[in-house]
Amino acid sequence: MKIRGERECTECETRWSYYETGSVGCPACGSLRSVGVDERTEHTDMQVAFDLTPVRNAIDEIGTDDLAERARDRCREYVRRRGFVNAGTLRELGDTYLAAIELLHVADIVAREIRLEDREELYFLSLLRDADQGERPPAEEIPRSLRAARGLAYANAVREYRRDVRTWTDDRELTASERSALETLGEHVTRIRMLDGDVDPRTAERLVAATRDLANGLRGDEFALSQAQERLDGLEFGSID
Numbered sequence: 683m684k685i686r687g688e689r690e691c692t693e694c695e696t697r698w699s700y701y702e703t704g705s706v707g708c709p710a711c712g713s714l715r716s717v718g719v720d721e722r723t724e725h726t727d728m729q730v731a732f733d734l735t736p737v738r739n740a741i742d743e744i745g746t747d748d749l750a751e752r753a754r755d756r757c758r759e760y761v762r763r764r765g766f767v768n769a770g771t772l773r774e775l776g777d778t779y780l781a782a783i784e785l786l787h788v789a790d791i792v793a794r795e796i797r798l799e800d801r802e803e804l805y806f807l808s809l810l811r812d813a814d815q816g817e818r819p820p821a822e823e824i825p826r827s828l829r830a831a832r833g834l835a836y837a838n839a840v841r842e843y844r845r846d847v848r849t850w851t852d853d854r855e856l857t858a859s860e861r862s863a864l865e866t867l868g869e870h871v872t873r874i875r876m877l878d879g880d881v882d883p884r885t886a887e888r889l890v891a892a893t894r895d896l897a898n899g900l901r902g903d904e905f906a907l908s909q910a911q912e913r914l915d916g917l918e919f920g921s922i923d
Contacts, residue, residue: 689716701725701769726765726846727773732756732782734814746803750793753810757786766846772901775843775893777816783839784818785809787831787879801825821883834879836886840893841871851900859907863896866914873919881919888913 690697691708692715707714737752744752760782766773785806792798792806802825809818824832844867856864870889874881892913899907 688719690719691716703729705729723770724767724850724852725769726849727768728763728765730760730763732760732778732814734810738810741807746798746806747793747795749810750789750806754786754789754793757782757789757813761786766843767850772847772850772897774897775839775890777818778814780836780839780890781809781813781816781818784832784835785813787835788828791828791831799825799827802827821887824883829883830879830881832879832883833874833877833881833886836890837871837874837879840867840889841875843893843897844868844871847897847900856900859911860900863899863907863911863914866911867893867896870914870917870919877919885917885919888917892917 688697689700689708691711691713693713694708694711696708696710697719703709708716734753734756737749737756740749740752761779764779766775788806788809792802795802805819805823805825805828808823812818821832844864847864851860867889870892874886874889879886892910895906895910895913899910
């Protein structure tokens, strides 16, 4: 949506940036009466903290299923509020978002699993330990039973990112190459989602890499656009062995 992000309070005349606070309330007096003083710009990124410390602190107090439910709820709120266009600028598809959405999917599985294997629990705890720092275990460490969670998580992340990219490009004329790459990206996302994420984790990683290259290409980097097209053309979607 397009908003006027620079606000001025009609009560005390304080000025602030909605892009920074994420609130229409005046930071000085609390009044909700304000006016925009700048041009409308595209903005989909809401302010939200992602801190898993309270969940980690409960590790010795509650069972793994309850821990997973708490982690899932925090990840869901973060992913729901985060967007990729901030004050008219296209943001990166960042590692913290990817870690959060993977933990969301893994935690959902863990919360519902009646009998959890040690490797599955350890992988969940590894994500819980580092996800809010944007870190996640490498593909080769993912238990076979949780690989589809990463595939589906990444596909969903790219779907949301692509949606914001299309919003960001609404006011510009895309080249044939840019339109083709965006369409191909959407087709790959659909394929992975139809497979419920059941693809080689390296394929999911390449999809993210292609998405990042495409974003750089849309910002004007012709080499990145060409690289994105090559990555997209080279993706294979066989299910996990």
